[in-house]
Amino acid sequence: MSILDSRPALKAAVWQVAETAGYLWTKGWAERNGGNITVNVTEYVDDGMRELPAISEAFPIGVELPQLKGCWFYCKGTQKRMRDLARDPMANGSIIRITDDCAHYEIVADNLVMPTSELPSHLSVHNYLLAKGSPYRASLHTHPIELVALTHSKKYMEKDVATKLLWSMIPETKAFCPRGLGMVPYMLPSSVELANATISAIDDDYDVVMWEKHGVFAVDTDIMSAFDQVDVLNKAAQIYISARNMGFVPDGMTEEQMQELSDVFGLPK
Numbered sequence: 001m002s003i004l005d006s007r008p009a010l011k012a013a014v015w016q017v018a019e020t021a022g023y024l025w026t027k028g029w030a031e032r033n034g035g036n037i038t039v040n041v042t043e044y045v046d047d048g049m050r051e052l053p054a055i056s057e058a059f060p061i062g063v064e065l066p067q068l069k070g071c072w073f074y075c076k077g078t079q080k081r082m083r084d085l086a087r088d089p090m091a092n093g094s095i096i097r098i099t100d101d102c103a104h105y106e107i108v109a110d111n112l113v114m115p116t117s118e119l120p121s122h123l124s125v126h127n128y129l130l131a132k133g134s135p136y137r138a139s140l141h142t143h144p145i146e147l148v149a150l151t152h153s154k155k156y157m158e159k160d161v162a163t164k165l166l167w168s169m170i171p172e173t174k175a176f177c178p179r180g181l182g183m184v185p186y187m188l189p190s191s192v193e194l195a196n197a198t199i200s201a202i203d204d205d206y207d208v209v210m211w212e213k214h215g216v217f218a219v220d221t222d223i224m225s226a227f228d229q230v231d232v233l234n235k236a237a238q239i240y241i242s243a244r245n246m247g248f249v250p251d252g253m254t255e256e257q258m259q260e261l262s263d264v265f266g267l268p269k
């Protein structure tokens with residue numbers, strides 16, 4: 001028996017996470033237990049599920065997040081591997097509900113899997129998104145090789161330098177990652193400072209935020225869409241590297257060509 005039984009919409013959302021986790025592993029972006037995923041699944045929770053007893057005590061989140069009252073999340077488990085989650089999402093992740101004080105969570109799931117240690121920062125982002133009225137329900141942290149490599153150069157850490165380079169490699173990059181890549185300087189993983197800097201980059205109108213010498217953090221309506229934004233950006237970085245490996249610096253599309261895309265397709269930037 002699983003709490004996903006007879007809840008097809010919830011089951012589909014959890015298995016979309018599993019499918020995405022498999023892609024992260026296949027792409028080489030999820031070594032060991034690297035990366036995190038959290039998805040706000042509140043809309044798929046029915047009355048019967050709301051009445052289920054928790055299988056854990058209530059754990060403090062560490063912060064009070066008023067927008068999350070009554071919210072439910074699927075979270076990758078701490079120390080769990082994406083490649084294992086791809087096969088068995090309920091043994092390598094769990095569903096949690098936020099208690100009414102908005103400062104604790106309890107596990108309501110098939111197995112007692114503690115959520116990712118990044119939970120406070122992920123939940124802070126979800127709290128921010130809800131406060132803003134955003135339709136985004138999924139957040140993803142992963143280590144895309146070529147994008148991380150770019151951040152080892154100060155030049156690409158400057159505002160929108162990497163964005164313009166990546167957009168100019170292939171038109172679809174701007175079409176499918178239309179807000180570009182926000183840049184956050186190196187900060188200690190899991191720190192409150194990194195979480196706050198990430199929220200402020202999202203607030204600066206980016207869906208994908210680059211953490212210098214570490215990885216990306218992406219938000220979107222669902223986890224596959226968040227993955228897709230990272231995937232198109234990383235593909236553009238690979239094209240740039242391929243051209244450099246062929247011995248030349250790629251010309252890139254012109255400013256006019258990129259502006260034309262925005263005008264014709266109504267892109268936000």
Ligand SMILES: [Zn+2]
Nearest residue numbers: 034035214215
């Ligand atoms: Zn990481």
